[in-house]
Amino acid sequence: MESRAQMSQSLPTKHHRPEATYRSCSQSLPLDILWLPRSSFRPAEGELADCVLVVGVSRPKLAAALLSVTLLSLFLTFHVLYDSALYSIQAASLASAASENRKILQNQESHSRTINHPMALRKRLRAPRQPRPARRLPQALIIGVRKCGTRALLEMLYLHPMVQKASGEVHFFDRDENYALGLEWYRSKMPLSFKGQITIEKSPSYFVTPEVPERVRAMNSSVRLLLIVREPVTRAISDYTQLRSRATPSAPAQPLAPGHPLPDAAKPFEHLAISPDGSINMAYRPIAISLYHAYLHRWLEVFPREQILVVNGDLLIEDPVPQLRRIEKFLGLEHKIGRKNFYFNETKGFYCLRNDTTDKCLRETKGRKHPRVDPAVVTKLRKFFIQHNQRFYDLVGEDLGWPED
Known part of the structure; x- marks a missing residue:
């Protein structure tokens, strides 16, 4: 200078x-x-x-020092300005995201009334869990009647993808020793099912056991009840046939001594259904069970008529599909069971089941050949049942058109 x-x-x-x-x-x-x-x-x-x-x-050193201080001051000034601008941008972004989250939570709360919790949004954004099967108490029961096709009906309904069935007759409501075990024991006997599927159990003796209606209502007052019936005389003969097949087949080589009458299983149906004086033996179990009205009134005292569907077992054997469509509607199920699911077995004389993987017929004990019964006895029994059938028709609000001679 x-x-x-x-x-x-x-x-x-x-x-x-x-x-x-x-x-x-x-x-x-x-x-x-x-x-x-x-x-x-x-x-x-x-x-x-x-x-x-x-x-x-x-002085050069002093000049260099002043220049360094000036440059450092400029650097710090720009750094502070940069940080301030970046902070402002981030704050604005977070505020915008928080506002969007609040809107989402408010919309979800207004639609589903969920708890307004900070974790609620995170929970909803998680991937949905895979559904798991569980054992559930039945939402529908086949309550009877014995020898009217309860097993066939259960297997047919099992063709529906939304139906799960108990494997055997549980006898929970009609046997005191089982009922004393409680509902958790009953639940353990049910199959695994997914939410939305219907679990069905069948025990034909439910229909005729006095305590059952109240016990069923205590489990589930909205349960759906399926009652399958057949023409009473045909049902009684089928019942007799099964009882005889379960008896010891051996017959005595010599006539029994006086005072030792033949067991019922060895007697012909006519001798059991008709008393020696010619009247109908109403004490004979196969005849008594065919008096449907005597048992149905107990159920109607506990459940409204709309919760009980009467299925015509004779029509189910002849043509299953129309009857199954009624049942699907009654259970609130989509129609899935059709004619593709059945084929007629000429040897057995009834329809067998078919699904996407296999064909299935009921076991040999089903569809046994009935013994020949004196036509006069059949006519007499049918005339006897006219008044009883009419009482049943009145209860269900439907005439099933059973023969009267």
Whole structure:
């Protein structure tokens, strides 16, 4: 940098002031700060200050230090400005996300009335869990009647993808020793099912056991009840046939001694159904069970008529599909069982089941050949049942059209 003497020599001389004025402006400072007359730069006009401040640095190290401080100050200033701008952008983004989350939670709360909790949104955004099967108490029961096709009906309904069935007759409601075990024991006997499927159990003796209606209502007052019936005389003969097949087949080589009558299983149906005086033997179990109205009124005292569907077992054997469509509607199921699920077995004389993987017929004990019964006895029994059938028709609100002779 030029010295003071050199600067003095280079100044213009047009408006040169006396040396005393120059010296009066000069100051001796560490940073070589020099006050110069303004007239040294340009002509003075008006009332201006007499001196101008000129700052110079004559030491290189000091100049480098000042430059470093200046650059550091600029860097820090820009860094603070950058951080402040970045913070403002992030804050605005978070505020926008929080606002969106609140809107989502409010919409979900207004639709599903869920608990307004900070974790609620996170829970809803998780992937849905895979459904797991569980054992559930039955939502429908086949309550009877014995020898009217309860097993066939259960297997047919099992063709529906939304139906699960208990594997055997549980006899929970009609046997005191089982009922005493409680509902959890009963649940353990049910099959695994998914939510939305219907679990069905069948035990034909439910229909005729007095305690069962109240016990069933205690389990589930909205349970759906399926009652399958057949023409009473045909049902009684089928019942007799099964009882005889279960008896010991061996017959005595010699006539029994007096006082030892033949067991019922060894007697013909006519001798059991008709008393020696010619009247109908209403104490004979197969005849008594065919008096449907005597048992149905107990169920109607506990359950409304709409919860009981009467299935015509004779029509189910002849053509299963129409009857199954009624049952699907009654159970609230979509129609899935059709003619593709059945084929007629000429040997057995009834329909067998078919699904996508296999064909299935009921076991050999089903569809046994009935013994020949005296037609006069059949006619007499049918005339006897006319009034009882009519009472049953009145209870169910439907005439099933059973023969009267």
